[in-house]
Amino acid sequence: MSEVTNTVRFVLDGQIVEVKGERRTTTVLDYLREDLRRTGTKEGCAEGDCGACVVMVGELNEAQTGVDYVTVNSCLQLLPTLDGKSLKTVESLKADGHMHPIQEAMKDCHASQCGFCTPGIVMSLVNMTQTNPSPTRLDITDALSGNLCRCTGYKPIIDATYKACEHKNALHLKDQGDVSLLKEIKRADQPTLSLEGEIIVQPVVRTKKGNEFVSPSSVVEVAEYLIKHPNATLVAGSSEVGLQVNKEFRRPDHILYLGHVKELKEVQTTSAFWRVGAVVSLEEVLHLVKAELPDFAEVLRRFGSPPIRFTATLAGNIANGSPIGDSMPCLMALNAQLILRHGAKTRRVALDAFYTGLKKNVMQTSEFIEAIEIPRPQAGQFFAAHKISKRFEQDISATCAAITYVKKNDKLSQVRLAFNGLSPSPARALAIEKILEGKRVEEVLAAEIDQAIAQSYNARDGLRATWAYRSLVARNLVLKFINTEMSEVTAA
Ligand SMILES: Cc1cc2nc3c(=O)[nH]c(=O)nc-3n(C[C@H](O)[C@H](O)[C@H](O)COP(=O)(O)OP(=O)(O)OC[C@H]3O[C@@H](n4cnc5c(N)ncnc54)[C@H](O)[C@@H]3O)c2cc1C
Ligand code: FES
Numbered sequence: 001m002s003e004v005t006n007t008v009r010f011v012l013d014g015q016i017v018e019v020k021g022e023r024r025t026t027t028v029l030d031y032l033r034e035d036l037r038r039t040g041t042k043e044g045c046a047e048g049d050c051g052a053c054v055v056m057v058g059e060l061n062e063a064q065t066g067v068d069y070v071t072v073n074s075c076l077q078l079l080p081t082l083d084g085k086s087l088k089t090v091e092s093l094k095a096d097g098h099m100h101p102i103q104e105a106m107k108d109c110h111a112s113q114c115g116f117c118t119p120g121i122v123m124s125l126v127n128m129t130q131t132n133p134s135p136t137r138l139d140i141t142d143a144l145s146g147n148l149c150r151c152t153g154y155k156p157i158i159d160a161t162y163k164a165c166e167h168k169n170a171l172h173l174k175d176q177g178d179v180s181l182l183k184e185i186k187r188a189d190q191p192t193l194s195l196e197g198e199i200i201v202q203p204v205v206r207t208k209k210g211n212e213f214v215s216p217s218s219v220v221e222v223a224e225y226l227i228k229h230p231n232a233t234l235v236a237g238s239s240e241v242g243l244q245v246n247k248e249f250r251r252p253d254h255i256l257y258l259g260h261v262k263e264l265k266e267v268q269t270t271s272a273f274w275r276v277g278a279v280v281s282l283e284e285v286l287h288l289v290k291a292e293l294p295d296f297a298e299v300l301r302r303f304g305s306p307p308i309r310f311t312a313t314l315a316g317n318i319a320n321g322s323p324i325g326d327s328m329p330c331l332m333a334l335n336a337q338l339i340l341r342h343g344a345k346t347r348r349v350a351l352d353a354f355y356t357g358l359k360k361n362v363m364q365t366s367e368f369i370e371a372i373e374i375p376r377p378q379a380g381q382f383f384a385a386h387k388i389s390k391r392f393e394q395d396i397s398a399t400c401a402a403i404t405y406v407k408k409n410d411k412l413s414q415v416r417l418a419f420n421g422l423s424p425s426p427a428r429a430l431a432i433e434k435i436l437e438g439k440r441v442e443e444v445l446a447a448e449i450d451q452a453i454a455q456s457y458n459a460r461d462g463l464r465a466t467w468a469y470r471s472l473v474a475r476n477l478v479l480k481f482i483n484t485e486m487s488e489v490t491a492a
């Protein structure tokens, strides 16, 4: 963190943009609309739900020969996180004065009415076709799962995607010039972006010295910075922090962005576990676990939407500690371990011993999550997980449950079961584990599980489900998990 600068540099449509004098909490969306007057990108909800603000953000690929893009919700991303990256908005698509094939097809198929959702939809589809020019219907609906359209209906949009994909060679963005520009703005070390001059409450303007957006390159720098500034706000994917900025008007003095820290982007695979660095995206984790833990991958496929999964992280989900956090039941069932770091010291904490109450955990001042170690399933070990929510994707759980066990002499053994949505933090269901342990599946009584649920949790109706529904569904998931395995064993 040797360099200190007040300039954010990124590539936009074949040019380097240098931004000075912005607040460190200005969102990419606000900058686009208010400063650049690129008003094609819309604001619907400002909380990641509607997709009207979707843009593409690119980084040099590993070989440094091209640009890898993801979609992001520009309403949630802070402008300084763009430093060193490339940005594409709906205005970027009119290369050579022609519309992109996705736009042409949207027009031809009458896939837009009021048009408010259209730029975001177009960007989601263009992003998908950069790596997948022959999508299936499921690929298309997955890509669009974070884009809400209230007037057109999705059939013409899906038809338009198929039609555009007839022109495979025209789908790729004309961005070769961006490669050299991205190399030009690459910094040897990530700088401290000293963005001062915060607008606190209009019309009071207060300038605070010392406010910073810090973007270190190494985990040692993160640890040292947190010791100096224990109240700094860590930002990984920004899907929670962006909400706090937009909806709670939080303006942290010190923001510590982890997106450029090499060690935190790494995944290590051994025969026993995956070690997932704290800024590895959920989308990457989904692909990592898919072959061995398809149910975990399915829970992740239903986690938010692609723009959320491309940026959000397991560490952010765990540190945020919401009672309905979706990754935690899966990770607890698998006995995931957290590697916590404080200065030069690290310690391991089992995720099932991490939470001490509602959004409370054992992390100490200046400590942070460096990595998550996820045990890989071993021979004979069964894993199942399922999320219950009103909508299939981009929705919050009523409950999400996960289980692991092995069968010894036809009896359930080494059972680990965890839920979210039943208690102040995601947690193992120890009383139900005890009921299942050592039993044959046909010996497990629904009434016993009901009783354990009634005794273990405070019955509370919530916005997303009544307690009667939640507790019934929790019991039924347990029965489904143990019976699914029985039928699989029989079939084999
Ligand atoms: C539209 C939308 C849909 C969503 N859908 C779901 C869903 O389906 N299921 C679900 O469970 N959640 C969902 N979320 C919540 C959120 O996306 C997740 O909690 C996500 O995993 C947070 O990760 P992040 O990297 O974006 O965290 P950030 O916003 O970057 O950080 C979240 C918190 O964790 C802290 N933090 C980040 N990294 C570390 C670290 N390494 N060490 C210590 N503290 C750290 C931050 O300071 C902050 O307090 C959704 C959110 C949105 C906006
Ligand atoms: S404005 Fe709705 S997702 Fe960003």
Ligand code: FES
Binding pocket: 111, 112, 113, 114, 115, 116, 117, 118, 148, 149, 150, 151, 152
């Ligand atoms: S066209 Fe109006 S919201 Fe989609």
